[in-house]
Amino acid sequence: MKIVIPGGTGHIGSFLTRYFEAQGHEVVVIGRSSGVRWDGRTLGPWAKELDGADAVINLAGRSVSCRYTPANLQEMMDSRVDSARVIGEAIATAGTPPRVWLQMSTATIYAHTFGPAHDEYGVIGGYEPGVPAYWKYSIDIATAWEAEQEQARTPDTRKVALRTAIVMSPDRGGAFDMLRRMARLGLGGPIAGGRQYMSWIHETDLARAVTFLLESDLTGPVNLAAPNPLPQRDFIRSLRQAIGMPIGLPATKWMAELGALALRSDTELLLKSRRVIPGRLTQAGFTFNYPAWPAAAGDLVASGNGRVRV
Numbered sequence: 001m002k003i004v005i006p007g008g009t010g011h012i013g014s015f016l017t018r019y020f021e022a023q024g025h026e027v028v029v030i031g032r033s034s035g036v037r038w039d040g041r042t043l044g045p046w047a048k049e050l051d052g053a054d055a056v057i058n059l060a061g062r063s064v065s066c067r068y069t070p071a072n073l074q075e076m077m078d079s080r081v082d083s084a085r086v087i088g089e090a091i092a093t094a095g096t097p098p099r100v101w102l103q104m105s106t107a108t109i110y111a112h113t114f115g116p117a118h119d120e121y122g123v124i125g126g127y128e129p130g131v132p133a134y135w136k137y138s139i140d141i142a143t144a145w146e147a148e149q150e151q152a153r154t155p156d157t158r159k160v161a162l163r164t165a166i167v168m169s170p171d172r173g174g175a176f177d178m179l180r181r182m183a184r185l186g187l188g189g190p191i192a193g194g195r196q197y198m199s200w201i202h203e204t205d206l207a208r209a210v211t212f213l214l215e216s217d218l219t220g221p222v223n224l225a226a227p228n229p230l231p232q233r234d235f236i237r238s239l240r241q242a243i244g245m246p247i248g249l250p251a252t253k254w255m256a257e258l259g260a261l262a263l264r265s266d267t268e269l270l271l272k273s274r275r276v277i278p279g280r281l282t283q284a285g286f287t288f289n290y291p292a293w294p295a296a297a298g299d300l301v302a303s304g305n306g307r308v309r310v
Contacts, residue, residue, distance in 0.1 A: 001214070002053045004098070006030040006038070006087060007060030011174045012104075012167055012206070016057070019207040028053070041082040047090035050098055055214050057102045058087050061145075064106075064138075068266045073137050080145040088152025097157050100214055103149040105161040107199050107225055107276040109142035114195060117229060119279025120163070120221050135268050146221065160213050165199035165225035165276055167206055170300050179239060180301065188240050189248035191256050194233025197275035199225045202290035202300070209278075212286050225276045228292050232270075235293055242297040 003020055005013050008029035017027045028049045029035035038046040040060050050056055060083035062076045084103060091097045110118040111125035112135070126139040146161045168176040182188055201209075201224055209224050230238075240248050256267050278286070290296035 001055060002026045002028065003214075004028045004030065004049050004053045004056045006040075006056065006058045006083060007104075008057075009034050010059060010063075011169065011171060013059050015169055015171060015203055016059075016207055016210065019211075023211075040079060041086055043086060043089055043093075047093065050087075050090045051094040052096045053098045055100045055102065056087060056091070056098045057104075057210065058083060059104045061104065064266075064269070066266070068134060068137070068268065073141075077137075077141045077144060080141060081148050084145060084148035084152070088149065088154055091152065091154045091157050097154060099156070100158045100160070101149070101154065102160050102162055102210065102213060103146070105146050105163045105221070106138075106142050107163050107165040107223060107274055108138050108272070109146075109163060110274065110276055112196075112272050113275055114197070114273055115275075117197075117275040117277040118223075119277050120223055121279070122276070131272070132268070135272065138268065150220075158217070158219055160218060161221045162210070162213075163221050163223045163225075163276070164206070165201050165223075165229075165274065167203060168200050168296060168300055169203035170303050171203075176300055179236070180243060183236065183239050183243055183245050183248060186245065186247050187249055187251075188236045188245065189250035190233035190236065191251045191270050192253040194231055194236070194250075196232050196271055196273035197229045198232050198235040198293075199229040199274040199276040200235075200293065200296075201226050202288075202296045205288050205290055208289065209281060209286060212281070212284075216284055218280060218284055222280050223276055223278045224281070225278050226288060226291055226293070226296070227277055227282065229275050229277065230293055238294045239297050239301075241294070242301040 009031035020027050030046050036046045061080040066072045111123040112128045112131050126136040166175050256270050
């Protein structure tokens with residue numbers, strides 16, 4: 001296949017590109033600073049790459065690992081909605097449009113919960129009692145992101161929104177890399193009690209699930225998350241065991257605020273309880289290589305070389 005990946009210069013795009021190229025596919029990366037260039041907002045010469053391609057996987061969007069200032073939140077919104085809109089325009093004008101458009105989305109779209117897990121029919125967040133009001137903006141970004149793809153007039157192209165949990169890869173700069181470094185420093189303890197759920201997916205299963213969706217007939221939202229989310233305190237304990245660190249200092253909520261400030265990130269990423277399961281994916285017949293976190297953590301710690309393994 002010829003697979004076009006707008007926003008493919010980042011963390012997820014890098015290992016998906018390696019994975020697809022290892023399978024013998026042609027991959028065209030579209031990015032702001034490398035690959036085929038675009039601005040993420042307007043049609044240009046880059047659009048011809050979609051004409052005759054088999055699939056487009058849009059990963060474009062400003063990183064959520066930042067302080068949630070009004071300017072950053074607006075950039076997070078604009079970079080996602082604008083890129084989805086212009087990709088829809090490029091597909092609509094293609095003589096031979098791609099047969100499938102996978103659009104990155106986020107499992108953060110679901111409500112903060114300690115109760116039953118959310119499948120694709122779960123509760124969309126934004127109005128939960130007892131959580132910071134600004135958390136709703138992340139939900140607004142996610143719903144606007146998906147709406148832009150859904151409204152695009154691309155009748156000959158199947159569309160899937162990838163509601164993706166935290167992707168765990170040993171590549172430098174990703175979420176797992178940060179968590180591993182913190183645990184090795186003895187900082188891998190419960191945060192604010194550690195009851196909040198962590199939803200995650202191993203890089204290999206993400207790549208395999210994306211391939212599965214390219215070849216399936218599914219449309220609409222699909223959760224890309226391992227079937228066994230777990231409380232943060234259990235998640236980080238398993239990671240400590242995998243790296244051989246016997247202790248992990250706990251952090252209170254205010255300590256998490258200070259840590260997020262130092263990392264130029266936001267506590268929503270640490271404190272929101274994301275309990276998400278892959279309902280439609282498993283019903284369609286997909287099986288996970290890493291359904292449980294302890295085995296996934298052990299594999300990621302042992303590998304450390306960033307290569308996606310099948």
